[in-house]
Amino acid sequence: MFLGQYTYTLDGKGRLTIPARFREEFTGAAVVTRGLDHCLTIYPLTVWEEIAQKVNALPITDPRGRALRRIFFADAMNATLDRQGRVLLPDRLREYAGVDLNAEVVIVGLDRFLELWSPQRWEEANARQMELMDEDPALWENLQI
Amino acid sequence: MFLGQYTYTLDGKGRLTIPARFREEFTGAAVVTRGLDHCLTIYPLTVWEEIAQKVNALPITDPRGRALRRIFFADAMNATLDRQGRVLLPDRLREYAGVDLNAEVVIVGLDRFLELWSPQRWEEANARQMELMDEDPALWENLQI
DNA sequence: ATAATAGTGGGTAATTGTGGGGGGAAATGG
DNA sequence: CCATTTCCCCCCACAATTACCCACTATTAT
Numbered sequence: 206m207f208l209g210q211y212t213y214t215l216d217g218k219g220r221l222t223i224p225a226r227f228r229e230e231f232t233g234a235a236v237v238t239r240g241l242d243h244c245l246t247i248y249p250l251t252v253w254e255e256i257a258q259k260v261n262a263l264p265i266t267d268p269r270g271r272a273l274r275r276i277f278f279a280d281a282m283n284a285t286l287d288r289q290g291r292v293l294l295p296d297r298l299r300e301y302a303g304v305d306l307n308a309e310v311v312i313v314g315l316d317r318f319l320e321l322w323s324p325q326r327w328e329e330a331n332a333r334q335m336e337l338m339d340e341d342p343a344l345w346e347n348l349q350i
Numbered sequence: 351m352f353l354g355q356y357t358y359t360l361d362g363k364g365r366l367t368i369p370a371r372f373r374e375e376f377t378g379a380a381v382v383t384r385g386l387d388h389c390l391t392i393y394p395l396t397v398w399e400e401i402a403q404k405v406n407a408l409p410i411t412d413p414r415g416r417a418l419r420r421i422f423f424a425d426a427m428n429a430t431l432d433r434q435g436r437v438l439l440p441d442r443l444r445e446y447a448g449v450d451l452n453a454e455v456v457i458v459g460l461d462r463f464l465e466l467w468s469p470q471r472w473e474e475a476n477a478r479q480m481e482l483m484d485e486d487p488a489l490w491e492n493l494q495i
Numbered sequence: 496a497t498a499a500t501a502g503t504g505g506g507t508a509a510t511t512g513t514g515g516g517g518g519g520a521a522a523t524g525g
Numbered sequence: 526c527c528a529t530t531t532c533c534c535c536c537c538a539c540a541a542t543t544a545c546c547c548a549c550t551a552t553t554a555t
Contacts, residue, residue: 216503218543225501236353257351257461266418269486271386272479278460281353283371287545289502295354361513363533370511432534434512 207314212324217307219299220291223247224312227319228290235292238281243326245294245302247319253281302326352459357469362452364444365436368392369457372464373435380437383426388471390447392437392464447471 211224223231236253240246248256260277263270280301284292294304303323304310311327313320322330338345352375358367368376381398385391393401405422408415425446429437439449448468449455456472458465467475 214503217505220503222502261461265386269482272482274460275458275465275475276479276483278353279355279458281459283351283353285544289546291503293543297355359513362515365513367512430534433536436513438533 207316207319210311210313210327212309212311214309215294215299215304215306219294219296219306220287221294221310221312221321222289222291223286223319225290227314228286231286235284235286236281237284237292237294237298237321238277239298239301240320242330243302244330245298245321247292247321249318252317352461352464355456355458355472357454357456359454360439360444360449360451364439364441364451365432366439366455366457366466367434367436368431368464370435372459373431376431380429380431381426382429382437382439382443383423384421384443384446385465386421387475388447389458389475390439390443390466392466394463397462 207227207230213222213224215221223235230249232249234250236248236250238246238248257278260274263273265271265274280298282295282298286292299306302310302321303326304321309324311322311324313322313327352372356369358369360366368380375394377394379395381393381395383391383393402422405419408418410416410419425443427440427443431437444451447455447466448471449466454469456467456469458467458472
């Protein structure tokens with residue numbers, strides 16, 4: 206169960222420290238991939254496998270099935286934590302999130318997985334999220350919380 | 351589990367290096383064949399057998415069933431990795447993918463198998479895939495991720 | 496107050512991608 | 526059936542990258 210947000214620094218080698226309290230849920234492996242809104246998503250392996258299974262069920266004969274597969278898997282990466290609990294982010298994903306080397310990133314716990322944001326984007330997204338909720342209360346209703 | 355995309359160079363002998371982190375899933379043998387959209391697909395033997403079985407189940411009375419069979423089986427080849435983890439691509443397959451000798455190729459992990467693309471084709475396909483997804487968000491919703 | 500843990504940085508050793516040479520098997524032609 | 530050529534696989538080599546390991550400081554917990 207991942208909760209809260211933390212600001213860490215990406216080091217000069219592109220390594221990201223996973224908060225210590227989250228590490229045991231990543232026993233060995235994590236999958237990092239592109240998220241929506243220009244953030245990155247970090248899944249524990251078990252959670253990822255659930256998602257991958259759904260994508261794999263799409264028919265390969267359908268162009269959209271092939272497209273979704275490619276979008277989904279091609280930008281993902283299988284990462285293992287080093288002894289200090291860090292993962293190495295490939296440049297492509299780092300750039301997608303708009304994060305520089307030796308710069309700060311925000312790690313956000315979303316219960317079953319983590320998100321990684323550049324601090325600027327996170328702030329903007331936060332503001333936009335609040336507006337969305339104010340503008341369109343119907344969204345809330347459908348959720349039935 | 352194959353994830354991510356990597357650009358490698360096909361050497362002058364037509365040999366393709368399989369990324370090191372993927373090799374152990376190809377213990378011994380791989381099957382290379384024509385994929386859709388002018389790429390090549392590379393399967394571990396066990397996965398190949400599963401898929402071959404599905405293709406075999408297609409009705410031979412359906413023209414598309416016959417077409418898929420032919421695409422799938424006629425150009426398939428059984429390749430073994432050499433000690434450096436490379437496979438030798440036959441000219442016919444190489445040309446189908448539009449890849450030259452001593453040129454770069456993109457290897458894409460799609461969870462259970464790999465695809466091989468010429469860099470230009472991969473870029474084009476990517477753009478088209480993004481469009482497809484934008485046009486039809488229903489696909490995403492059905493996944494319920 | 497002391498010990499343990501966390502975040503961060505860097506050095507070193509192993510691995511990886513890539514190229515080419517040589518031996519042997521298979522194919523080709525006489 | 527034999528000789529020659531072609532092709533394929535194994536080996537070696539090397540540069541660049543990667544990943545592992547150790548170290549230091551600050552914070553947290555005992």
